[in-house]
Amino acid sequence: CIKGLDSYDSVRMDEGPEGPALAMVERVDAGTFVTRFYLCQGELLQEYVLAGQPYNPTTATVVMATNSFGFQIDNSLLTIQTDEGATDIYLHAADRGAIGQGIAA
16 A cells, blocks of 8 residues: 555655554545544554544554554665564655655645
């Protein structure tokens, strides 16, 4: 999902219900949408919403059970960490300095 949404000015760090959220912004003719990954009650969730909508874990999809979720972006490398360990994803969006804070509709 992250690789599919990796485009210029798409990767954001946001504040989820229980800490940091990784947000991928998608701008289409119908509006601006956000795919968010965040921790809630021992689960990593994925939620697809219209930008500006509040977090709603009841409508999110469970990605996996985990008690930890963190990530960092260092230049073009996104590192995601959960109870299972860490994984690295190369972000093309970062090549152009397009990593942002928060979600702007």
